Amino acid sequence: MSNKLATLKFEKLKEIKWRELIIGVSMPMIGLLIFLALWHGIAPNIKTSLGEFPQPKQVFAQWGNLVDEYKSEHDRAAQFYERQEKRNAELLVKDPTAKLDTREFSGRPTFFDKIKTSLITVLSGFLVATIIAIPIGIMIGLSQTLYSAINPLIQLFKPVSPLAWLPLVTIVVSAVYVSDSPAFSKSYIISLFTVSLCSLWPTMINTAVGVAGVSKDLINVSRVLRLGWFTHVIKIVLPSAIPMMFTGLRISLGIAWMVLIAAEMLSQNPGLGKFVWDEFQNGSSDSLSRICLAILVIGLIGFLLDRAILMLQTYVNWDKSAVVR
Amino acid sequence: MSQIHLELTRVGIEFPTPKGPFCALRDVDLKIKKGEFVSLIGHSGCGKSTVLNIVAGLYQATTGGVVLNGREVNEPGPERAVVFQNHSLLPWLTAYENVELGVKRVFKGKKTKTEMREWIEHNLELVHMTHAMHKRPDEISGGMKQRVGIARALAMEPQVLLMDEPFGALDALTRAHLQDSLMEIQNELGNTVIMITHDVDEAVLLSDRIVMMTNGPAATVGEILDVKLPRPRNRLELADNAEYNGYRSAVLRFLYEKQKKIEPISAKRAEKQLEKDAPAQAKSVA
Incomplete structure (x- = not known):
């Protein structure tokens, strides 16, 4: 009797699992299909100077x-x-x-060369931003005094649009980065620093918040053990700040990728931004479809970059059971 | 009086609030001999933890001071190891690594790597934790975490072991188990211990002396009770022991007759205000 009940329960569980699987797979598919259908239906009705808006x-x-x-x-x-x-x-x-x-x-440079250029530029810009933001974030997280000094600057520069930074960066880079045989093109350097300037703030703020939020009990442990400053930071502060830090890094990378496209358009760095700009200037019958494709690729790469950071977080974080989404 | 190991003289502390200083402790005098097990008992909010934190060096006394082995205590240090109420293990380190952190700090240059490893393992063995040595705090139970917390403190070979309601957050069975373990360890090592508790049975069972504190604000030592029960003590045998029950009722009478907890509303308000303004400090007062 109880055996029968167990099998019945098992069957029920199996059924629930199947239902979850079907919903998990089919719902995203249905969403995508509806989107494509709408696009397909609406596109021919939009007449542009370059002909009809392209269908999927x-x-x-x-x-x-x-x-x-x-x-x-x-x-x-x-x-x-x-x-x-x-x-x-x-x-x-x-x-x-x-x-x-x-x-x-x-x-x-072909489309794929441009993807490569964009990825290299965004990652180097993000790297520069991280190298600046994390140490400063740790410092201002540890010291309330330093935080009060630097916080107004963060609040002031954080909301500045990349398009405002770009002319300034362009002029400064042109003046400072003078070399007969430059290792990097100017447009690369300009895009890189624009990306860094715009993307370092979330990492800095989140690192500071994470560092400042270390539990009082753990700080007391550190005081009783009389840990040195460096050990204190490495053993106690950083591990507890890691989740917040990664939240910042994720936002930063997202911003970096968005800023990059704009920066490449204006600085003529041969990446995806320039691809879109060139197609816009080009105005051939294919241009609209190519811009649409570029948008899809930009979105997909942004998504993959975000996943990559999440994977890095799961790898670095001590708490493997932490839910990351 | 050369036997006096740890001496608190007229210790008082005031916390600043917008309404002027709040006096949490006043004129706390206490002399503790080497190897003595002393419990501090009192109603919650009477400043027991504050006394412990001053001895630990986490707080600075406003008046008076603490002298350990002829030297004044001004800052925290591993010779006064603390077992925190909520274990306070680093969640990203295993039990072994948590103990190692303190051991490395104290015995750097004095012990070789192998000696350190043996010492860490020995201390984890003392608290019966060898089987889960390489597990992280989130993988072990509350009682086990507290065992590791005790091992971490013991492994620093402290001159005084400070325990802040070490078993307060545990269920009754686990608590009894850990109390027995603690008595066993104390019997073996003969540490000087100051333990904060709100559990009368725990205080009588474990202590050589019970220090009963009056209610705050401006709390101080009310009475001191010498517990002269022979060691080793057995909780089952003591349950029907007249002497044991005598001590027990003495503490209970102090707590519920002489220091009946009546809080004037104004004090409650002051405490609330304090919590708002200085949450970290207020935590230990409450």
Whole structure:
């Protein structure tokens, strides 16, 4: 009798699990389908100077075109290097002491090169921001005096739009970063610092709040053990501040990615921002679909960056059972 | 009087509030011999914890002072290890690592790595925690956490062990278990202990002396009771012991007759105000 009850219970549990699975998979699908259907239906009604607003299928078709462009550009580069090698070899045969002339292939950066550039720029900008924000955040979290001194500055600069920073950064970088053979292009440096300037605040504030919120009991433990300043920070302050710190880092990275696109448009850093800008200037029949595609890719990369930070948090955080969402 | 190990002389403390200073303790005098087990008992809010925090060096006395082995106590230090009420283990470290933190601090340069490891393991063995040595606080029960807290304090080889309601947050069975463990350890190591408690049975069972405190504000030592029960003590045998019950009723009479808890409304208000303005300090007063 009880056995029968157990199986019945088990069946019921199984059923619930299945229901959860079906809802978990089908609901996002249904949401997506409704969105695509609406898009498909509404798009032809929007007439623009570049023709009708593209439908989903036209946008996704652009993906194929961009991949083809990438492939042909890749082939051209290979051919270029092949020719160069051949030429140099011939030169060497004629005159072993000949000065060889090797050049980089200077083709157009394709969509995928631009994604790479954008990722490198945003990550370096975010890195610079983090390197500045976390130590300052720890300092002002530990010292109320320092906090009172720096907090007004944070509040003042935090709401400034990247578009306001950009002209200033451009002029300063142009004046300061002068080199005959620059290792990095100016547009990269400008985008990087604009991203840093806009994205360092959430990390700084959240680190400070996390550090200041260390439990009084744990501070008493540290005082009784008479831990040194450094051990106190490493063993007690940082571990308890980690969740807050990562909340800040996530917001910062999100802002960094948003700012980057705007910065690239104006600084002409060859990334996704420039891609959108160029297509806008270009005004061909494909432009609208390509911009739509770029928006989807930008969104997807932003999402993946956020997931990456979450994964890092789960890895770094001592509390593996903490729910991260 | 060369036996006096720890001496509190006319200790008083005032906390600043907007309505002027709030006097939590006044003229607390106490002399403690080496190896003595002393309990502080009193109604909640009477300043027991404040006394302990002053001895620990976490608070500074406004008047008077604490002298340990001829030296005045001004700041916290590992020679006065504290067992906190809510264990206060670092949640990101295992039991072993929590004990290690203190051991490294105290025995750096005095013990080799192997000696330190053996010492940590020995202390965890004292509190019967070897089986869960490498578990983090969130993986063990409340009683086990408190055991680790005791091991951490013991491992620092303190001259005085300060315990702030160490078993207050535990269920009765676990508490009895830990009390027995503590008696066993005390029997073996002969530490000087000051323990805060609000449990009359616990005080009589464990202590050599029970210090009963009057109600605050301006609380002070009311009576001191010498408990002359022979050791080792057994809670079952003592249950019907007339002497034990005599001590018990003496403490109860002090708490419920002489220091009946009546709070004038104005004092309540002052306390509320204090909590609002200085939450950290008020916590220990309450």
